[in-house]
Amino acid sequence: MDIQTTADKIRAGERRALARAITLVESTRRDDRAKAAELLSALGTDHQALRIGLSGTPGVGKSTFIESFGKMLTGQGLRVAVLAVDPSSTRSGGSILGDKTRMDLLSCDPNAFIRPSPSQTQLGGVARRTREAIALCEAAKFDVVLIETVGVGQSETAVAEMSDLFLLLLAPAGGDELQGVKRGIMETCDIILVNKADGDLKSQAMRTCADYASALRLMRKRAKDPPRDTHDFPKALVVSALQEDGIAAAWGEIQTLATWRKDNGIWDARRARQARFWFQEEVRAGLLSQLTSDKDVKAQLAALEDDVAQGKIRPAQAAEAMIAKLFPSASAKHNDTPA
Amino acid sequence: MDIQTTADKIRAGERRALARAITLVESTRRDDRAKAAELLSALGTDHQALRIGLSGTPGVGKSTFIESFGKMLTGQGLRVAVLAVDPSSTRSGGSILGDKTRMDLLSCDPNAFIRPSPSQTQLGGVARRTREAIALCEAAKFDVVLIETVGVGQSETAVAEMSDLFLLLLAPAGGDELQGVKRGIMETCDIILVNKADGDLKSQAMRTCADYASALRLMRKRAKDPPRDTHDFPKALVVSALQEDGIAAAWGEIQTLATWRKDNGIWDARRARQARFWFQEEVRAGLLSQLTSDKDVKAQLAALEDDVAQGKIRPAQAAEAMIAKLFPSASAKHNDTPA
Numbered sequence: 001m002d003i004q005t006t007a008d009k010i011r012a013g014e015r016r017a018l019a020r021a022i023t024l025v026e027s028t029r030r031d032d033r034a035k036a037a038e039l040l041s042a043l044g045t046d047h048q049a050l051r052i053g054l055s056g057t058p059g060v061g062k063s064t065f066i067e068s069f070g071k072m073l074t075g076q077g078l079r080v081a082v083l084a085v086d087p088s089s090t091r092s093g094g095s096i097l098g099d100k101t102r103m104d105l106l107s108c109d110p111n112a113f114i115r116p117s118p119s120q121t122q123l124g125g126v127a128r129r130t131r132e133a134i135a136l137c138e139a140a141k142f143d144v145v146l147i148e149t150v151g152v153g154q155s156e157t158a159v160a161e162m163s164d165l166f167l168l169l170l171a172p173a174g175g176d177e178l179q180g181v182k183r184g185i186m187e188t189c190d191i192i193l194v195n196k197a198d199g200d201l202k203s204q205a206m207r208t209c210a211d212y213a214s215a216l217r218l219m220r221k222r223a224k225d226p227p228r229d230t231h232d233f234p235k236a237l238v239v240s241a242l243q244e245d246g247i248a249a250a251w252g253e254i255q256t257l258a259t260w261r262k263d264n265g266i267w268d269a270r271r272a273r274q275a276r277f278w279f280q281e282e283v284r285a286g287l288l289s290q291l292t293s294d295k296d297v298k299a300q301l302a303a304l305e306d307d308v309a310q311g312k313i314r315p316a317q318a319a320e321a322m323i324a325k326l327f328p329s330a331s332a333k334h335n336d337t338p339a
Numbered sequence: 340m341d342i343q344t345t346a347d348k349i350r351a352g353e354r355r356a357l358a359r360a361i362t363l364v365e366s367t368r369r370d371d372r373a374k375a376a377e378l379l380s381a382l383g384t385d386h387q388a389l390r391i392g393l394s395g396t397p398g399v400g401k402s403t404f405i406e407s408f409g410k411m412l413t414g415q416g417l418r419v420a421v422l423a424v425d426p427s428s429t430r431s432g433g434s435i436l437g438d439k440t441r442m443d444l445l446s447c448d449p450n451a452f453i454r455p456s457p458s459q460t461q462l463g464g465v466a467r468r469t470r471e472a473i474a475l476c477e478a479a480k481f482d483v484v485l486i487e488t489v490g491v492g493q494s495e496t497a498v499a500e501m502s503d504l505f506l507l508l509l510a511p512a513g514g515d516e517l518q519g520v521k522r523g524i525m526e527t528c529d530i531i532l533v534n535k536a537d538g539d540l541k542s543q544a545m546r547t548c549a550d551y552a553s554a555l556r557l558m559r560k561r562a563k564d565p566p567r568d569t570h571d572f573p574k575a576l577v578v579s580a581l582q583e584d585g586i587a588a589a590w591g592e593i594q595t596l597a598t599w600r601k602d603n604g605i606w607d608a609r610r611a612r613q614a615r616f617w618f619q620e621e622v623r624a625g626l627l628s629q630l631t632s633d634k635d636v637k638a639q640l641a642a643l644e645d646d647v648a649q650g651k652i653r654p655a656q657a658a659e660a661m662i663a664k665l666f667p668s669a670s671a672k673h674n675d676t677p678a
Contacts, residue, residue, distance in 0.1 A: 037656065045650060128655060154493075272648040279647040282658030283640065287626050290666055301622065308618040309611040311384060316467060317376065319621030327629055 001035065007042040010140050013079075015113060018140050025132035026118040028125070040132060043139040049081070050144050050258055051134060053163030055151045055185070060171045061195045062148060065241035067103040072247050073144055074111040081137040082106070085130050085149040085159055086117035113142065127158045128285075131278060134162060151185065160188045161274050164267060165254055168192045170212070172204035186212075186219060190234050191253055197238035197245065205238045212236040230260050300325060342374065346381040349479050352418075354452060357479050364471035365457040367464065379471060382478040388420070389483050389597055390473060392502030394490045394524070399510045400534045401487060404580035406442040411586050412483055413450040420476040421445070424469050424488040424498050425456035452481065466497045467624075470617060473501060490524065499527045500613050503606060504593055507531045509551070511543040525551075525558060529573050530592055536577035536584065544577050551575040569599050639664060 001024070009017035025036040056062045070080045082103070106112045118129050130147065137145045149159040151168070160166045168189040186192075192212050197205035213236040220234075237253065239246035261267040291297060304318045313321075340363070348356035364375045395401045405421055412419045421442070445451045457468050469486065476484045488498045490507070499505045507528040525531075531551050536544035552575040559573075576592065578585035600606040630636060643657045652660075 037653075040653065131654075272650075275647045275650070275654055276644050278654035279644055279657050280640075282655050283630065283661050284627055286658050286662035287630070287665070288623055290662070291622065291626070301619075305615050305618055308614045311611075311614070314376075314379060315470075315614055315617035316621050318618050319625050322622050323625035323629070326626070 003035065003038050003042055007039060007139075010043060010136060013140050018113065018136060019115070021136050022115055022133045025136065026129045036132065040135055043135070045135070045138070047138050047141050049134075049138045049142045050254075051162065051164045052144060052146050052254065053159040053166040054146055054148045054169060055156045055159060055166070055189075056169030056195075057151045060169050061241045062150075062169055063103055065169055065193070065195060065239070065247075066146060066148060067106045068241045068244045068247050069251070070103070070106040070112050070146070071109065072244070072251065074106075074109050077111075078143040079111045079113075079141070080106075081113040081115070081140075081142040081145045083115050083130055083133050083137070083145065083147050084117040085126055085147060085155050113137070113140075126155075127162070127278075128282070130158075131162050156185055157188070160185075161277050164261070164270065165190050165258060167250075167254075170194050170208065172196055172201045172208045186215065186234075190229070190257060191250065192216070192234065192236040193246075193250060194236065194238045195241050198240035198243045202240075209236045209238045229257060229266070233257055297326065340374065342377050342381055346378060346478075349382060349475060352479050357452065357475060358454070360475050361454055361472045364475065365468045375471065379474055382474070384474070384477070386477050386480050388473075388477045388481045389593075390501065390503045391483060391485050391593065392498040392505040393485055393487045393508060394495045394498060394505070394528075395508030395534075396490045399508050400580050401489075401508055402442055404508055404532070404534060404578070404586075405485060405487060406445045407580045407583045407586050408590070409442065409445040409451050409485070410448065411583070411590065413445075413448050416450070417482040418450045418452075418480070419445075419483045419485065420452040420454070420479075420481040421485045421487060422454050422469055422472050422476070423456040424465055424486060424494050452476070452479075465494075466501070466617075467621070469497075470501050495524055496527070499524075500616050503600070503609065504529050504597060506589075506593075509533050509547065511535055511540045511547045525554065525573075529568070529596060530589065531555070531573065531575040532585075532589060533575065533577045534580050537579035537582045541579075548575045548577045568596065568605070572596055636665065 001020070006017055006021060010021055021036075021039060024032055024039065027033070027036070054062065054066070056065075066082055070082065073080045103114060107114045115133065118126055134145050134147065147159050147163055149155045166189045168185060168191070170192060172194060192209075194205045194209040194212065197209075216234050216236060235253065237246060237250055239250055241247070258267070261270070291301065301322060304313070304322055307313045308315050308318045340359070345356055345360060349360055360375075360378060363371055363378065366372070366375070393401065393405070395404075409419045409421065442453060446453045454472065457465055473484050473486070486498050486502055488494045505528045507524060507530070509531060511533060531548075533544045533548040533551065536548075555573050555575060574592065576585060576589055578589055580586070597606070600609070630640065640661060643652070643661055646652045647654050647657045
C-alpha cells in the first residue's frame with residue numbers, strides 16, 4: 001500500500017480506499033500500526049464532520065433508527081458514515097440474540113458508508129481504532145459520522161468521549177423503569193430519543209418522554225455547574241424510526257445544538273478535552289502493555305502470582321513488591337511513610 | 340490502635356473492633372494502609388466464610404431480599420455480614436433516587452453485621468477495601484459474607500470475582516426485556532432469583548423465571564467448555580422477599596452448590612484464580628499510580644497533553660512518546676519493527 005496514493009484516494013472520497021484504510025487501522029500487527037500512523041499523519045485534519053454518538057440497549061431499534069436517520073441525511077445530499085463500537089461479552093462475545101438486523105437500504109446508498117465493529121475484545125483497542133476510523137472518515141470529507149454502541153459498560157462512555165453530540169435511544173417503558181437508566185449516561189447525553197412512538201406504544205412513548213424530560217430538568221436544576229448549553233438542552237423527544245416520524249425534528253435539534261456549540265466555543269473546547277482524555281487513556285494502556293512485553297517482568301509476575309494463588313502472600317502485598325521492582329526509586333519514596 | 344489487641348478482639352467476634360478495622364482498611368492515608376496490612380497479616384486466614392455476591396439493579400428489592408435472607412440465616416444461628424459495593428455515577432455520585440431503604444430489622448440483629456459501601460469514587464479502591472473487609476469478616480468467623488452491588492458497570496464483575504457464589508436478583512418483566520440482561524453477567528451468575536413473586540406480579544414472575552431458565556439452558560448448551568458445575572446449575576428460581584417465600588429454597592440451592600464445589604475442588608480453584616486476578620489488578624493500579632506520584636513524570640505528561648489538546652500531535656503518538664520516556668529500553672525494542 002502506497003501511503004500517499006491511499007491518502008489521495010481517501011481525500012477524493014473513494015470508498016474502497018477508505019474501507020482498506022480502516023482495515024489497516026484495525027490491525028494489531030506492528031508494521032500495520034506504523035503504516036496507519038503514517039497514513040493518519042499524511043491525511044492531517046482539515047475537515048470536521050459532525051460526530052454523533054448513539055447509544056441504546058439491544059431491542060430499542062437502533063438499526064431502524066440509523067436507517068431512517070441516515071436515509072434522510074443522504075436524501076439531503078449529505079454524506080454519512082456509520083461506525084459501530086460493539087463491546088463483546090466478557091466471556092464468549094456477542095449479544096444473547098446473536099446477529100442483529102443490518103441496515104439494508106442505507107448500506108446500498110452511495111452517500112453512506114457503514115462499517116461494523118472490529119472483532120476485538122479489548123475496549124481500549126476498539127476505542128483507538130474507532131477514533132482513527134473517525135479521522136479517516138473526516139479526511140474523506142463525510143458530513144456526519146454516526147458512532148453507534150450498545151448501552152452496556154464502558155463503551156457508552158468511550159463513544160461519548162469521541163462524539164460532538166451524544167444521543168440516547170430508548171424504548172417506551174413504565175414509569176418505574178426510569179430509575180434503571182444510569183445517571184452517568186443521562187448526564188452525558190444531549191438528546192434522549194424515545195423510539196417506537198407508533199401504533200399501540202405511541203401514548204406510552206409520549207409518557208416515557210415526559211418522564212425523561214422531567215428527570216433531565218431535575219438533574220439540570222440540581223447540577224452544581226451552570227448549564228453549559230442553551231437552556232433547553234439536554235432534551236427528550238419522541239420518534240418512530242419505523243414510520244420515519246420525528247426524525248427530521250431530531251436532526252433539527254441536533255443542528256441547533258451543534259451550531260450553538262460552534263458559535264460559543266464549546267465545540268472546540270470539547271474536542272480539546274476529548275484529545276486530552278484519549279491521550280491519558282493511551283498512556284495508561286501503554287504502561288500496562290509493558291507488563292506483557294518484557295520477558296523478565298513477565299517471569300517475575302508469574303512467580304508472584306503463583307505465591308498469591310497458593311495463599312502465601314496477599315494480592316495487594318505481592319503487587320507492592322512487583323511495583324517496587326519496576327520503579328525502584330519511586331517505591332523508595334513510597335516507603336518514606338510519615339510518622 | 341494496638342494491632343495485636345485489635346486482632347484478638349476481631350477473632351473473638353467483637354463488632355466494634357471489626358467496624359473500626361474496616362474503617363482502617365477503608366482509609367487511604369499511607370500510615371493507615373501500613374497498619375491495615377499489618378493487621379491483615381496478624382489475622383491470617385484460618386476461617387473461610389461462604390462469600391455470596393448479590394447483584395441487582397435499583398428497584399428489584401435487594402434490601403428487602405437481604406433482610407429476609409439474613410434474618411432466616413441468623414434464625415438458624417448463623418452469623419451474617421453484609422458488605423456493599425456501590426459504584427458512584429461517573430460525575431455526581433449516587434443513584435438517581437438518592438438514599439435507599441436500609442435493612443432495619445437485620446441491622447439490629449446481634450448475629451448480623453451490616454456495612455455500607457465506602458464513599459470512594461474509584462472502583463479499584465473500593466474493590467481492594469471490600470476484599471480486605473471480607474478478610475476481616477472471615478477472621479471474625481462469620482459464616483456468610485454477603486457482598487451486595489447494583490448491577491451497573493464493572494462493580495458486578497468485581498463482586499463476582501470476590502465471591503464463592505454469585506446471585507442475580509431480577510424483577511418480573513415482559514419477555515422482551517430478557518435480552519436487556521448482559522450476557523456476561525448471566526454467564527457469571529450461579530443462581531438467578533426472580534423477586535416479587537407475590538400478589539399481582541406472581542404469574543409474571545413465574546413466566547420471567549421460566550424465560551431465564553430457558554436462556555440459561557441455551558447458554559449452557561452453547562458453551563464451548565464443558566459445564567463445570569452439577570448439571571442443573573446455573574438455575575433460576577422465584578422468590579418473594581416481601582413475603583419471605585422461596586428464601587429457604589434459595590438457601591438450600593446455595594448450600595448444595597457450595598458443598599458440591601468444595602467436594603470437587605472447584606471452591607479452592609476458584610479462590611486461587613480470584614487471588615491471581617486481584618494480584619494482576621493491583622499491579623495495574625500500582626503502575627498507573629506511578630503517573631501521578633512522580634513530579635517529573637507529571638510535568639512531562641502535562642506538556643504532552645497540552646500539545647494534544649492543541650492538535651499538534653495525535654493522542655496515540657503522544658502516548659508512545661511518553662511511554663518511551665518512562666521505559667527507554669522497552670521502547671527501543673518497540674521501534675525495532677520487523678521489515
